[in-house]
Amino acid sequence: MDRLERLGDLLFNVEIIVDTLPVLFTEGLLITLIISVGGMLIGLVAGTVLAMIGVSQRWWVRLPSRIFVDLFRGLPAILVIFLVGFGLPAAGFRPFGREVIAYATLALGIIATAYVTEILRAGIQSVDKGQMEAARSLGMSRLEALWLVVVPQGFRRVLPPLTNEFIALTKDSSLVFILGLTLGERDLFRIGQQTATQTGNMSGLIAAGLFYLAITIPLTRIVNYMDTRMREGRPVAAKELPTTAEVS
Amino acid sequence: MNATDTADAVPRVALKGLSKTFGHFDVLTGIDLEIRAGEVVCVIGPSGSGKSTMLRCVNLLEVPTSGSVEIDGIDITGRKVDINTVRSRVGMVFQQFNLFPHMTALRNVTLALRRVRGMSKEDAGEVARKSLAQVGLADKAGSRPAQLSGGQQQRVAIARALAMDPEVMLFDEVTSALDPELIKGVLRVMTDLAEAGMTMMVVTHEMGFAREVADRVIFMDAGAIVEAGSPSEMFDHPRTERLQNYLAEVL
Numbered sequence: 001m002d003r004l005e006r007l008g009d010l011l012f013n014v015e016i017i018v019d020t021l022p023v024l025f026t027e028g029l030l031i032t033l034i035i036s037v038g039g040m041l042i043g044l045v046a047g048t049v050l051a052m053i054g055v056s057q058r059w060w061v062r063l064p065s066r067i068f069v070d071l072f073r074g075l076p077a078i079l080v081i082f083l084v085g086f087g088l089p090a091a092g093f094r095p096f097g098r099e100v101i102a103y104a105t106l107a108l109g110i111i112a113t114a115y116v117t118e119i120l121r122a123g124i125q126s127v128d129k130g131q132m133e134a135a136r137s138l139g140m141s142r143l144e145a146l147w148l149v150v151v152p153q154g155f156r157r158v159l160p161p162l163t164n165e166f167i168a169l170t171k172d173s174s175l176v177f178i179l180g181l182t183l184g185e186r187d188l189f190r191i192g193q194q195t196a197t198q199t200g201n202m203s204g205l206i207a208a209g210l211f212y213l214a215i216t217i218p219l220t221r222i223v224n225y226m227d228t229r230m231r232e233g234r235p236v237a238a239k240e241l242p243t244t245a246e247v248s
Numbered sequence: 249m250n251a252t253d254t255a256d257a258v259p260r261v262a263l264k265g266l267s268k269t270f271g272h273f274d275v276l277t278g279i280d281l282e283i284r285a286g287e288v289v290c291v292i293g294p295s296g297s298g299k300s301t302m303l304r305c306v307n308l309l310e311v312p313t314s315g316s317v318e319i320d321g322i323d324i325t326g327r328k329v330d331i332n333t334v335r336s337r338v339g340m341v342f343q344q345f346n347l348f349p350h351m352t353a354l355r356n357v358t359l360a361l362r363r364v365r366g367m368s369k370e371d372a373g374e375v376a377r378k379s380l381a382q383v384g385l386a387d388k389a390g391s392r393p394a395q396l397s398g399g400q401q402q403r404v405a406i407a408r409a410l411a412m413d414p415e416v417m418l419f420d421e422v423t424s425a426l427d428p429e430l431i432k433g434v435l436r437v438m439t440d441l442a443e444a445g446m447t448m449m450v451v452t453h454e455m456g457f458a459r460e461v462a463d464r465v466i467f468m469d470a471g472a473i474v475e476a477g478s479p480s481e482m483f484d485h486p487r488t489e490r491l492q493n494y495l496a497e498v499l
Binding site: 130131133141148152 | 307333334335336337338360363
């Protein structure tokens, strides 16, 4: 009984949790969101470009996209974060000066780009080829047709996996602690971890975990909702979906 | 336009020795065909006979293995030719409509007007509304494809091609995916177009339409043109056994 109580206190010490919440909210949440949302934005922009390159009919155009994806999907996130955060500045590339958060965001952006590229490429390729043909038959260039007709449809179809990628990225953002975040640039995990070492109690980490869950659980719900809706159609279903081109 | 004058000089569409091979399979084996401006040519024949492939060669959705495709006397298979410009002058309507599902009917029509023709939003909108009215769907400009019936979707697709003011319209089995009750409206629009003097190549299984609207009917089998003639020659007095057998099966 005594041990159970100790365990309860070790994880759920209300005092420590309440004490940690304000700094988690004002500092940690902001930094975590900057890194993961910023990384995702980089991923969406660069991933769209790489995905369009990745569906080219010429192998040597596809090649750089392929290599990028294989590299950064195949490497552990922590290795990429370390390489970008320490490697770049050490090699003399300091585009962001000493702003650790910027390097962290770039690192996550690179990782996100690899995954988004692969997700979007699948989305683009799932669009009926009649769409490309119709656009080309009207005189649009392949690139125009991709950008205006195919990509928007493909994008919609892969919104659930893209959201999943954002969830994964938010969790991976905790790995940037290895860059040695100082006061004012600590993310949720770093604050939780520091509180844990200072107090000798895990409750700070639990408090940080609550913040991650507050982000990830609603997003998971949204993914599930989108999935169901895409399988079963809109709540007020359009009755006529007579062609394969229409199935979304 | 002096359609009849120019028609004598240069055919609107000329296929010369057109061949297409997929792997080891010869889909087209040397097609020669000339279509005058304003002529309506219906192409019939069993599935797999190469009808659609021939049609798709006219705007180079399929690239011929050999032979040439000329539009108004210009070989569009040539290296110097800007294929996008050529395609913008050749309208195509597909079996599966291929409307852009994420855009309204109006935007389906204005997209290429703005992107390819470089029209302003207002001008493109005006042209698009006119073509939608032409296919009887002026009131559906704001609808998404999913909100339209198959027949309406196909008419929007016709309006989309028509808005580009094409030299020739290609119809690739455009009623084959439609429920029977929706076919009539689409054929009506096509008949109107034919009467308005549009040059049309129509791959179809609608023998009634071919008989009534076509100036000339082409019968294809195994990648070649087997027989060609006026509708009455073709349907009432077929000369070849293959056409006789085909008609016996479909009529």
